[in-house]
Amino acid sequence: MGTIVKVQRKGQVTIPTRLRAQLGLVDGDLVEARAHRGRIVLTPKIIINREYTPAQRRVIDARLAKAEADIKARRVSKPFSDHSEFIADLQNAAAKLGASKD
Numbered sequence: 001m002g003t004i005v006k007v008q009r010k011g012q013v014t015i016p017t018r019l020r021a022q023l024g025l026v027d028g029d030l031v032e033a034r035a036h037r038g039r040i041v042l043t044p045k046i047i048i049n050r051e052y053t054p055a056q057r058r059v060i061d062a063r064l065a066k067a068e069a070d071i072k073a074r075r076v077s078k079p080f081s082d083h084s085e086f087i088a089d090l091q092n093a094a095a096k097l098g099a100s101k102d
Contacts, residue, residue: 015042 005013015025023044025031031042052060070076080086 003016003019005016007013020026025044030045030047032045034041034043077089080089
């Protein structure tokens with residue numbers, strides 16, 4: 001059997017402590033509310049925050065700046081048609097490096 005709760009001003013209801021504890025809901029958590037067959041169903045939801053912290057943004061910006069500098073300085077590889085062409089190019093580059101060290 002469920003718990004009776006009262007609808008307050010602006011349609012607000014309080015989810016009882018026992019139910020919040022069962023579901024692991026804490027202040028600030030989000031729930032989805034929907035009507036289903038004459039009932040109101042609340043479902044806990046996890047929202048992924050896609051914003052970066054200032055520190056993360058600085059790291060990302062620095063990496064992007066380095067990549068742009070590499071492109072401008074032509075420190076990029078040619079496009080490859082498939083993985084075997086890429087691997088062959090890596091092997092050729094490794095062989096050249098090995099030969100230059102001798």
